[in-house]
Amino acid sequence: ISDALSERDKVKFTVHTKSSLPNFKQNEFSVVRQHEEFIWLHDSFVENEDYAGYIIPPAPPRPDFDASREKLQKLGEGEGSMTKEEFTKMKQELEAEYLAIFKKTVAMHEVFLCRVAAHPILRKDLNFHVFLEYNQDLSVRGKNKKEKLEDFFKNMVKSADGVIVSGVKDVDDFFEHERTFLVEYHNRVKDASAKSDKMTRSHKNVADDYNRIGSSLYALGTQDSTDICKFFLKVSELFDKTRKIEARVSADEDLKLSDLLKYYLRESQAAKDLLYRRSRSLVDYENANKALDKARAKNKDVLQAETTQQICCQKFEKISESAKQELIDFKTRRVAAFRKNLVELAELELKHAKVILQNLNTCLFLKPHLIISL
Amino acid sequence: KPAEIMLDDDREDLFAEATEEVSLDSPERDPILSPEPTPAITPVTPTTLVAPRMESKSVTAPVIFDRSREEIEEEANGDLFDIEINVSDPEKVVDGSVIHNNFFFFFKTSLSMFHKNEFSVKRRFSDFLGLHSKLATKYMHIGYIVPPAPEKSIVGMTKVKVGKEDSSSTEFVEKRRAALERYLQRTVKHPTLLQDPDLRQFLESSELPRAVNTQALSGAGILRMVNKAADAVNKMTIKMNESDAWFEEKQQQFENLDQQLRKLHASVEALVCHRKELSANIAAFAKSAAMLGNSEDHTALSRALSQLAEVEEKIDQLHQEQAFADFYVFAELLGDYIRLIAAVKGVFDHRMKCWQKWQDAQVTLQKKREAEAKLQLANKPDKLQQAKDEIKEVMSWETKVQQGEKDFEQISKTIRKEVGRFEKERVKDFKTVIIEYLESLVQTQQQLIKYWEAFLPEAKAIA
Numbered sequence: 001i002s003d004a005l006s007e008r009d010k011v012k013f014t015v016h017t018k019s020s021l022p023n024f025k026q027n028e029f030s031v032v033r034q035h036e037e038f039i040w041l042h043d044s045f046v047e048n049e050d051y052a053g054y055i056i057p058p059a060p061p062r063p064d065f066d067a068s069r070e071k072l073q074k075l076g077e078g079e080g081s082m083t084k085e086e087f088t089k090m091k092q093e094l095e096a097e098y099l100a101i102f103k104k105t106v107a108m109h110e111v112f113l114c115r116v117a118a119h120p121i122l123r124k125d126l127n128f129h130v131f132l133e134y135n136q137d138l139s140v141r142g143k144n145k146k147e148k149l150e151d152f153f154k155n156m157v158k159s160a161d162g163v164i165v166s167g168v169k170d171v172d173d174f175f176e177h178e179r180t181f182l183v184e185y186h187n188r189v190k191d192a193s194a195k196s197d198k199m200t201r202s203h204k205n206v207a208d209d210y211n212r213i214g215s216s217l218y219a220l221g222t223q224d225s226t227d228i229c230k231f232f233l234k235v236s237e238l239f240d241k242t243r244k245i246e247a248r249v250s251a252d253e254d255l256k257l258s259d260l261l262k263y264y265l266r267e268s269q270a271a272k273d274l275l276y277r278r279s280r281s282l283v284d285y286e287n288a289n290k291a292l293d294k295a296r297a298k299n300k301d302v303l304q305a306e307t308t309q310q311i312c313c314q315k316f317e318k319i320s321e322s323a324k325q326e327l328i329d330f331k332t333r334r335v336a337a338f339r340k341n342l343v344e345l346a347e348l349e350l351k352h353a354k355v356i357l358q359n360l361n362t363c364l365f366l367k368p369h370l371i372i373s374l
Numbered sequence: 375k376p377a378e379i380m381l382d383d384d385r386e387d388l389f390a391e392a393t394e395e396v397s398l399d400s401p402e403r404d405p406i407l408s409p410e411p412t413p414a415i416t417p418v419t420p421t422t423l424v425a426p427r428m429e430s431k432s433v434t435a436p437v438i439f440d441r442s443r444e445e446i447e448e449e450a451n452g453d454l455f456d457i458e459i460n461v462s463d464p465e466k467v468v469d470g471s472v473i474h475n476n477f478f479f480f481f482k483t484s485l486s487m488f489h490k491n492e493f494s495v496k497r498r499f500s501d502f503l504g505l506h507s508k509l510a511t512k513y514m515h516i517g518y519i520v521p522p523a524p525e526k527s528i529v530g531m532t533k534v535k536v537g538k539e540d541s542s543s544t545e546f547v548e549k550r551r552a553a554l555e556r557y558l559q560r561t562v563k564h565p566t567l568l569q570d571p572d573l574r575q576f577l578e579s580s581e582l583p584r585a586v587n588t589q590a591l592s593g594a595g596i597l598r599m600v601n602k603a604a605d606a607v608n609k610m611t612i613k614m615n616e617s618d619a620w621f622e623e624k625q626q627q628f629e630n631l632d633q634q635l636r637k638l639h640a641s642v643e644a645l646v647c648h649r650k651e652l653s654a655n656i657a658a659f660a661k662s663a664a665m666l667g668n669s670e671d672h673t674a675l676s677r678a679l680s681q682l683a684e685v686e687e688k689i690d691q692l693h694q695e696q697a698f699a700d701f702y703v704f705a706e707l708l709g710d711y712i713r714l715i716a717a718v719k720g721v722f723d724h725r726m727k728c729w730q731k732w733q734d735a736q737v738t739l740q741k742k743r744e745a746e747a748k749l750q751l752a753n754k755p756d757k758l759q760q761a762k763d764e765i766k767e768v769m770s771w772e773t774k775v776q777q778g779e780k781d782f783e784q785i786s787k788t789i790r791k792e793v794g795r796f797e798k799e800r801v802k803d804f805k806t807v808i809i810e811y812l813e814s815l816v817q818t819q820q821q822l823i824k825y826w827e828a829f830l831p832e833a834k835a836i837a
Contacts, residue, residue: 181671188666195659202652209645216638223630235808242815335672339836342678346830350823357819364812 057115058266060108193261203250214239256345524553639708653693660686699814732778
């Protein structure tokens with residue numbers, strides 16, 4: 001369906017769509033989109049009342065190259081003070097890091113679009129089609145300050161409201177259960193994702209240390225005049241290789257574990273939002289009921305109150321129905337995603353560990369020769 | 375034969391009951407002729423504790439870390455000797471109001487110069503320092519490289535003295551114990567130092583006079599510091615005409631080596647630190663994953679998540695142990711060598727001082743000769759006595775000059791030999807240690823593989 005391709009500096013994504021749906025003019029086409037446009041699309045979904053009953057796929061996070069850009073700058077400044085090998089090594093490292101971040105952000109944007117396209121209702125959205133098809137720049141400006149401030153207030157109101165609404169006990173057991181589950185799950189996922197982040201960072205630190213040890217051993221080896229120099233050089237090579245692999249391990253862990261958790265953090269947030277909207281509409285419905293009763297008692301504006309109540313009732317029922325389906329889908333999706341990622345994580349860890357072991361063993365295997373040669 | 379690091383805490387305490395047993399059947403070994411070494415790990419017979427155990431408030435049952443290193447050194451004249459030294463965990467002893475640690479060390483040898491073949495004595499840390507200072511004063515100025523003793527750490531010692539028992543103070547004690555063991559092993563490897571009577575007394579006698587001059591803030595300590603400062607100033611002012619290129623080259627080499635080792639040491643310490651951090655973070659993540667597994671209502675996924683949590687916990691343990699190895703095997707060796715190189719530099723400095731003395735003696739001799747010549751020329755009868763004195767002094771200065779020259783040559787020769795020995799030792803040490811370290815890495819990886827292999831089917835089982 002959607003297939004995001006490579007990209008350039010200012011985070012532009014080429015969205016390539018292949019589709020057999022009749023609403024599109026062609027079968028295959030691609031457009032160039034920027035991150036802000038993705039956000040616009042997401043927001044348009046959120047604001048659309050009709051979609052209140054669906055879990056809106058969470059927007060991809062802003063691509064963040066600042067950290068690597070900083071490091072690249074520092075590297076450029078420090079160029080004079082490092083030896084040539086160290087410099088090339090660090091440059092390679094940075095490039096790899098940059099590439100990894102890049103791949104990640106592309107993947108996340110792609111996942112967003114795929115989810116939208118996979119959803120039976122959302123995929124029919126007109127904005128979505130425009131997003132995919134419109135050849136020229138959508139000229140979506142990012143939210144200016146005023147709008148951001150508005151957003152901020154809206155969020156605050158929403159969370160206050162959420163607290164009030166959550167006090168309302170739900171008639172439907174399914175939803176009640178889901179709500180408690182989601183709240184707890186969301187918190188725990190947040191916690192796990194934070195810890196997993198720290199873990200991958202530590203892993204990367206260890207890999208960096210191996211790097212430094214490797215270069216020190218190399219320096220020792222080149223300067224030493226005894227037989228041990230060959231030994232040192234071998235060991236420094238080993239450390240280099242190990243470092244690369246350890247860095248990969250940490251990157252993989254990051255990808256499979258941390259990203260998974262982060263994604264589900266956002267998804268569970270979206271699910272919570274859905275529940276919130278439902279409760280909100282329930283409250284509205286109940287309020288409308290009360291208003292209707294009052295109107296009937298006072299016997300004025302009865303018709304108006306009735307229509308409002310009808311609308312609320314309909315809305316509520318529509319949301320409840322779709323919400324149920326959505327939540328069940330959410331669970332299946334979640335289980336499948338975890339399974340896939342955990343399996344991949346374990347397989348990658350195994351693969352890397354075996355390679356490291358092999359390297360260590362080859363290095364050790366050569367030791368007896370070196371000892372005898374002394 | 376790779377040395378094994380045994381990290382199990384449940385090795386039985388072989389010295390819990392001290393039984394009386396002196397091996398009477400060890401053959402009298404002639405150092406030159408015996409061809410075989412004794413095996414490294416012999417079934418250790420309980421040795422006699424020479425001093426009765428004092429009232430001990432021990433922290434834990436003394437656990438013995440076997441780091442027996444078998445030494446086979448073939449010197450040019452075919453001497454063989456082997457000595458095995460183990461320093462065991464210290465026990466805390468309350469002596470009045472002061473707590474100090476008694477280190478027991480167990481000594482096993484087949485050399486005939488010692489009275490017994492196996493014995494153990496207890497020593498305090500200050501005893502070790504006293505030994506080192508005695509050896510240093512006797513040998514360093516004539517060119518022998520004396521291994522440096524472990525450093526005093528005021529913070530650590532105060533913690534122990536105050537009786538604080540936490541993980542950092544146990545770590546400190548363990549660090550010290552391992553350092554003392556390495557120190558002793560290195561010292562006895564040195565053939566000249568081994569003959570020294572002070573060392574023998576240290577190793578053999580049951581009670582040593584308390585070495586008070588090693589306290590950091592004592593009068594002797596301050597005197598040492600002043601001397602060190604004076605030496606540093608002198609070094610800057612002495613300009614030696616180096617006639618021997620070998621020495622210049624070697625000095626440069628040692629400078630480079632020092633720098634490199636320091637850098638490496640810093641990197642390894644950073645590794646230890648980060649690995650400890652990693653293990654802490656893994657532990658936190660494991661707990662978090664377990665909680666997540668709890669709240670997950672899909673049973674298979676929940677089980678898989680708890681399995682993940684368990685795996686991560688085990689991995690955390692693994693990393694902790696690896697950090698332990700990182701430190702004790704690798705980092706400490708580097709630290710030791712940095713201090714050793716400082717000792718080597720000290721020896722070179724002594725040589726310079728010796729040269730300086732010689733030169734000074736020559737200058738004085740020259741002056742005295744000139745004075746004598748002047749007096750003889752003047753030929754005044756009242757200055758006759760003075761002239762006679764001058765002649766006597768000239769002769770004594772001549773001998774001094776000769777002595778100075780001889781000393782200088784001697785110290786140069788000794789240094790050459792010592793440096794050669796040092797280099798050989800260094801190469802051997804580094805190789806052995808790095809191999810040990812790599813093997814520890816291998817073990818860690820193997821364990822990692824096992825854990826992940828166990829987890830994989832669980833992950834696949836999520837329906």
